[in-house]
Amino acid sequence: MFDFFWNLGSFILALGILVAIHEYGHFWVARKMGVKVLRFSIGFGKPLIKWHDKYNTEYVIAAIPLGGYVKMLDERIDEVPQNQRHLSFNAKSVQARIAIVAAGPMANFLFAIFALAAMYMVGVQSVKPVVGSVTEGSRAEQAGIMPSQHIIKIGDDDITTWQDATFALMSSLGEESVEVTVRDKNLQARIKTLNLDGWKLDQQDVPPLSSLGIVPFRPQATLTIAAVTENSAAKQADLKVNDTILAVNGETISSWQQLVNLITQSANKSLQFSVKRQDSIKSITVTPQSRLDNSGIEQGFLGVAPVVQQWPEGYVETRQYGPLDSIVRGTKETWRLITLSFDMIGNLITGQVSVKNLSGPVGIAVGAGTSVSYGLVAFLSFLALISVNLGVFNLLPLPVLDGGHLMYYIIELFRKKPVSEKTQEFGFKVGALLLIFLTCFALFNDVSRL
Numbered sequence: 001m002f003d004f005f006w007n008l009g010s011f012i013l014a015l016g017i018l019v020a021i022h023e024y025g026h027f028w029v030a031r032k033m034g035v036k037v038l039r040f041s042i043g044f045g046k047p048l049i050k051w052h053d054k055y056n057t058e059y060v061i062a063a064i065p066l067g068g069y070v071k072m073l074d075e076r077i078d079e080v081p082q083n084q085r086h087l088s089f090n091a092k093s094v095q096a097r098i099a100i101v102a103a104g105p106m107a108n109f110l111f112a113i114f115a116l117a118a119m120y121m122v123g124v125q126s127v128k129p130v131v132g133s134v135t136e137g138s139r140a141e142q143a144g145i146m147p148s149q150h151i152i153k154i155g156d157d158d159i160t161t162w163q164d165a166t167f168a169l170m171s172s173l174g175e176e177s178v179e180v181t182v183r184d185k186n187l188q189a190r191i192k193t194l195n196l197d198g199w200k201l202d203q204q205d206v207p208p209l210s211s212l213g214i215v216p217f218r219p220q221a222t223l224t225i226a227a228v229t230e231n232s233a234a235k236q237a238d239l240k241v242n243d244t245i246l247a248v249n250g251e252t253i254s255s256w257q258q259l260v261n262l263i264t265q266s267a268n269k270s271l272q273f274s275v276k277r278q279d280s281i282k283s284i285t286v287t288p289q290s291r292l293d294n295s296g297i298e299q300g301f302l303g304v305a306p307v308v309q310q311w312p313e314g315y316v317e318t319r320q321y322g323p324l325d326s327i328v329r330g331t332k333e334t335w336r337l338i339t340l341s342f343d344m345i346g347n348l349i350t351g352q353v354s355v356k357n358l359s360g361p362v363g364i365a366v367g368a369g370t371s372v373s374y375g376l377v378a379f380l381s382f383l384a385l386i387s388v389n390l391g392v393f394n395l396l397p398l399p400v401l402d403g404g405h406l407m408y409y410i411i412e413l414f415r416k417k418p419v420s421e422k423t424q425e426f427g428f429k430v431g432a433l434l435l436i437f438l439t440c441f442a443l444f445n446d447v448s449r450l
Helices: 002-032 082-087 094-122 139-143 162-171 208-212 256-264 323-350 361-374 376-394 402-415 421-449
Strands: 037-052 058-072 124-127 131-134 150-154 177-183 189-195 214-216 221-228 244-248 271-277 280-286 289-292 298-301 304-308 316-319
Touching: 002 037, 002 058, 002 094, 002 376, 094 124, 094 323, 094 376, 094 402, 124 162, 131 139, 139 189, 150 162, 162 208, 162 323, 208 214, 221 256, 244 256, 256 298, 323 376, 402 421
Parallel strands: none
Antiparallel strands: 037 058, 124 316, 131 214, 150 177, 177 189, 221 244, 221 304, 244 271, 271 280, 289 298
């Protein structure tokens, strides 16, 4: 229950910030263009808080935190007095209307730049992209990529983190192959050709690296217990922190993964654990609880976490930059996120990325809650990513979105006359139906992941 309210609160905070930034972009440019703004609303539905400024603009924080809007004076919607017609949105030039509509997504992109810049000034901890293992028979194994190799370049992109590697591979979707430059233990650089022909992201919740057979290096988990979950099978059996698991049903346990595999296959089955507690060996009977995985398959669950070995020296580094360098890096990273987002939309259309990967409000809420719990740097990174996605999504040429309005105004710019009201109305209906369908599909994906 705590997780639910934590995620909900984080979701409202994150979405509130991003919606306010987006709508403020429209608001600020509208004012600069001489358009009278009637209402600035964060959220929909019943107003919870409202006030007015000296220009008689109403500011509203409403009950449903799933968006917002800026209501401007517009003769197409309301009757406008003769002496205020020059202040209406529809009376402005097409160039001014384009600027006002485009300002929302642009504000999201600017916010992403400064959020990432702030993140870089605080300091970003990153892990060197060293291969931990390679899946047998995978594309990575066929390319000759081996454990302990350090990935330093993919295509034309220099790689310093696993996030860099993931983004570079996702940008290569649709290509026949990509060159991966690795450095071995002898510091020798070698170029491997990774075959991407027919590669698709068509499995839900399978990361790009995993789908290619690359498993990042992680410090080994020991068999010593670091934490025990309340009300779990481990807690009920009286397993304790600092216990070391030696054997299960007489079978010696040599790795944490071996234990995980055994527990997963033993839902509601009684197991005899041999554990070392301080200087004595104890025999403890444990019955793993049952739960369903994402595919609806029953699995055993013990409820413990292991003590993990320390990272090798030099594998983890904190990158921190001054204000100017941070803004430059924030700009480059935002541009990369924008281009990657458009690439992913194209890949969704062509089928190279499965629509099962779409996430809706629930997915965003879980991501927000997780990032907030990890601290300021993770939350800033999450805000930047969602802000870019919000900006890109609003630029799609669906008539109910900013991109649809821009499409109509650009057509008007070239035709020298507006698109007919009948055509616009039909477009808005089609766009609304498509948007509802996408939202429902994303929500379905969210629920299927719970």
